[in-house]
Amino acid sequence: MRFSQLFSPTLKEVPAEAETPSHQLMLRAGIIRKLASGIYTYLPLGVKSLEKISSIIREELNRIGAQEVLMPVLHPKELWQQTGRWEKVEVLFRLKDRADRDFLLGPTHEEVITSLVAHEVKSYRQLPLLLYQIQTKFRDEPRPRGGVIRSREFIMMDLYSFHKTKEDLEKTYWKVYEAYQRIYKRSGFTIRVVEGETGDIGGDVSHQFELISKSGEDTLLICPNCSYGADVWSVPCREPNLKTENSTLYPKIEKIHTPNCKTILALVQYFKNLTKNENLTEANFIKTLVYEADGKLIAVCIRGDREINEMKLKRFLGVKKLEMAKGETLGSWALILGFIGPVGLTMLPHGVKFSGAREEINETPRIIADYEVQGMQDAVCGANEQDYHFQHVGYGRDFTIKEFADLRMAEPGDPCPKCGSTLKLENGIELGQIFNLGTIYSKPLGCVYLDEDGREVPMIMGCYGIGVSRMLASLIEQHHDKDGISWPISTAPYDAVIVPVNNQDETQMKLSEKIYEECLGSNLDVILDDREVRAGVKFKDADLLGFPFRITVGRGAQEGKVEIKIRENGKTLEITADKILEELKKIREAALQELKPDPKEPVSI
RNA sequence: CGGGGUGUAGCUCAGUUUGGUCUAGAGCGCUUGCUUGGGGUGCAAGAGGCCGGUGGUUCGAAUCCACUCACUCCGACCA
Numbered sequence: 001m002r003f004s005q006l007f008s009p010t011l012k013e014v015p016a017e018a019e020t021p022s023h024q025l026m027l028r029a030g031i032i033r034k035l036a037s038g039i040y041t042y043l044p045l046g047v048k049s050l051e052k053i054s055s056i057i058r059e060e061l062n063r064i065g066a067q068e069v070l071m072p073v074l075h076p077k078e079l080w081q082q083t084g085r086w087e088k089v090e091v092l093f094r095l096k097d098r099a100d101r102d103f104l105l106g107p108t109h110e111e112v113i114t115s116l117v118a119h120e121v122k123s124y125r126q127l128p129l130l131l132y133q134i135q136t137k138f139r140d141e142p143r144p145r146g147g148v149i150r151s152r153e154f155i156m157m158d159l160y161s162f163h164k165t166k167e168d169l170e171k172t173y174w175k176v177y178e179a180y181q182r183i184y185k186r187s188g189f190t191i192r193v194v195e196g197e198t199g200d201i202g203g204d205v206s207h208q209f210e211l212i213s214k215s216g217e218d219t220l221l222i223c224p225n226c227s228y229g230a231d232v233w234s235v236p237c238r239e240p241n242l243k244t245e246n247s248t249l250y251p252k253i254e255k256i257h258t259p260n261c262k263t264i265l266a267l268v269q270y271f272k273n274l275t276k277n278e279n280l281t282e283a284n285f286i287k288t289l290v291y292e293a294d295g296k297l298i299a300v301c302i303r304g305d306r307e308i309n310e311m312k313l314k315r316f317l318g319v320k321k322l323e324m325a326k327g328e329t330l331g332s333w334a335l336i337l338g339f340i341g342p343v344g345l346t347m348l349p350h351g352v353k354f355s356g357a358r359e360e361i362n363e364t365p366r367i368i369a370d371y372e373v374q375g376m377q378d379a380v381c382g383a384n385e386q387d388y389h390f391q392h393v394g395y396g397r398d399f400t401i402k403e404f405a406d407l408r409m410a411e412p413g414d415p416c417p418k419c420g421s422t423l424k425l426e427n428g429i430e431l432g433q434i435f436n437l438g439t440i441y442s443k444p445l446g447c448v449y450l451d452e453d454g455r456e457v458p459m460i461m462g463c464y465g466i467g468v469s470r471m472l473a474s475l476i477e478q479h480h481d482k483d484g485i486s487w488p489i490s491t492a493p494y495d496a497v498i499v500p501v502n503n504q505d506e507t508q509m510k511l512s513e514k515i516y517e518e519c520l521g522s523n524l525d526v527i528l529d530d531r532e533v534r535a536g537v538k539f540k541d542a543d544l545l546g547f548p549f550r551i552t553v554g555r556g557a558q559e560g561k562v563e564i565k566i567r568e569n570g571k572t573l574e575i576t577a578d579k580i581l582e583e584l585k586k587i588r589e590a591a592l593q594e595l596k597p598d599p600k601e602p603v604s605i
Numbered sequence: 606c607g608g609g610g611u612g613u614a615g616c617u618c619a620g621u622u623u624g625g626u627c628u629a630g631a632g633c634g635c636u637u638g639c640u641u642g643g644g645g646u647g648c649a650a651g652a653g654g655c656c657g658g659u660g661g662u663u664c665g666a667a668u669c670c671a672c673u674c675a676c677u678c679c680g681a682c683c684a
Contacts, residue, residue, distance in 0.1 A: 009615090011615095011616065011617095011634090012616080012617090012633060012634075012645070013616055013617045013618095013632095013633070013634095014616095014617080015616070015617085016611085016616090016617070016618090016676090016677085017676065017677065019677085019678075034676095036675090036676095037675080037676065037677085085684075088684090089684065090682080090683090091682085091683070091684085107684070108684060110684080139683085139684085141682090141683075142606075142681080142682055142683080143678095143680095143681090143682080143683090145677090145678090150683085217683085435684095463684095465684095499643095501642075501643050502642050502643085503642085504642070505642085533645085534641075534642060534643090534644085534645075534646065535642065535643045535644065536642095536643075536644040536645050536646080537644085537645050538643095538644090538645095539643075539644045539645085540644065540645050541645090543644090552643075554643055555643075
């Protein structure tokens with residue numbers, strides 16, 4: 001490629017729309033251009049890199065026996081109604097055809113692949129089956145950000161596996177796990193695998209492959225001591241070791257007038273003033289939240305400084321739908337928002353309209369609490385009366401709760417569930433995730449096979465995704481400096497750029513052309529900067545675009561000498577032109593060697 | 606969806622508070638000529654704008670008001 005012909009408009013200044021380093025650099029280096037919010041065109045350099053990433057993915061997936069397919073982007077509504085996701089998934093791009101039939105643009109392809117396999121695979125002899133595609137996906141994200149890191153149209157690799165048994169799925173799961181490790185390593189990433197939340201997609205095992213980065217939107221808790229790391233949503237909290245305190249050490253429960261104190265923060269202030277106790281913190285308060293879980297009302301108590309992890313709560317309750325009860329809902333149950341507490345908590349029986357008679361409020365709702373509440377003594381909680389709270393409340397003395405569970409959100413500083421060290425907070429960009437799906441798609445879509453005994457059995461499924469376009473951005477996120485991008489050799493759009501310093505100098509130009517031809521003839525992907533611009537401009541662009549090697553053809557050309565500059569570390573070596581090919585191949589090979597996957601690491605379940 | 610910010614030349618931004626001198630500017634980029642030639646050369650001449658859109662107030666609107674659209678940040682959400 002000749003630079004003068006390359007369609008890669010570079011920008012000297014940072015576009016105002018970009019915040020994250022990779023986004024800025026992708027715009028500046030002419031890799032992407034925005035069409036609308038969260039919708040981008042990939043320019044030639046971006047496409048070249050995407051292709052290199054994709055080939056690595058293909059090689060590694062084919063290696064574990066997966067086969068590539070290409071599924072439609074456009075899906076009929078009916079298919080998605082069968083799994084209930086037409087109604088459930090909010091980010092669907094929905095559209096109609098001319099006959100007013102409903103369609104959607106595929107955000108993921110579980111329905112399509114499962115339906116395909118349901119029709120075509122009948123026998124246990126055909127399993128396991130691993131199918132993947134690299135395809136554009138659509139999600140109407142409430143908030144696209146970071147350029148191509150979270151966009152509304154993006155390229156994703158999605159792999160689906162079909163199995164006879166859980167054991168068989170597990171084998172494949174770890175095979176994919178290893179393939180992913182290899183993919184990221186070869187592409188130039190240093191990643192961290194963390195335990196993931198399975199979310200609405202279901203299933204019980206999940207791992208996320210994360211690039212630790214400030215630009216990431218995943219909140220992770222990482223153990224600095226062992227290999228443990230997890231999405232903050234899925235970090236279990238240990239049951240605290242609670243000492244039973246002597247409940248006579250503090251005064252009797254007492255009702256306090258607390259006008260307008262509806263939040264823990266307001267209460268802390270109020271009680272600090274009231275008691276002149278500066279040591280009072282949010283941890284001295286019992287927060288009681290009311291949820292609607294599959295339509296049933298449930299009160300949840302937690303220490304005032306903690307947050308409820310709704311994923312944990314949902315799992316504990318075993319419900320499909322969980323949401324905070326709205327203010328008006330609470331009112332209709334005679335619960336007073338901001339003043340609810342576990343002591344004497346009652347409400348109106350279901351379906352009863354409040355007539356104003358207090359004695360009607362006699363039903364006790366289901367109350368569950370986080371483990372920590374068990375240890376709370378001399379605390380403050382709502383008195384279930386407008387503008388009143390109780391103080392000097394103690395668990396066991398003034399109230400009891402039947403159900404306790406791990407319901408709180410883990411926080412940095414909490415102990416590692418594996419080794420007990422202190423967990424640290426990190427942000428991560430999710431580059432991939434692997435799920436154990438079980439039968440949640442195969443059952444509703446009738447994806448069954450006949451086993452050895454002729455019985456019809458739903459297939460066990462796994463699904464595995466890699467954000468391909470997100471990988472592109474993340475590569476830049478991990479490999480850049482103040483001058484620009486510094487591509488890993490395996491995913492760089494070009495291996496090297498040849499820079500004749502002075503276009504007027506015939507010797508330099510001829511030598512550059514010669515090297516260019518030689519490189520092309522030997523499978524080196526190079527670009528020749530033949531533009532009529534000053535050397536400084538070429539150097540700046542070379543750094544910005546970040547090709548791993550720069551071959552400078554300048555002063556030394558007279559004596560047949562050229563220079564190789566390594567983008568990553570800035571090192572240069574002078575070399576005679578006839579050795580250039582040999583040397584380039586050598587350093588390229590050495591760089592690739594660095595990215596060789598580790599020999600299979602044993603993974604534990 | 607809630608809260609904030611921004612829309613003026615291809616890009617980065619000034620001008621908007623206090624309406625008139627704005628017939629709208631700068632730097633970068635672009636075009637042409639000369640110059641220079643190892644880290645964004647210097648000089649000169651040029652092209653380029655319905656000041657996001659609509660409606661209003663006014664003798665007069667980039668500037669004030671209303672609505673609207675787009676982009677963006679924080680939060681909510683995230684298969």
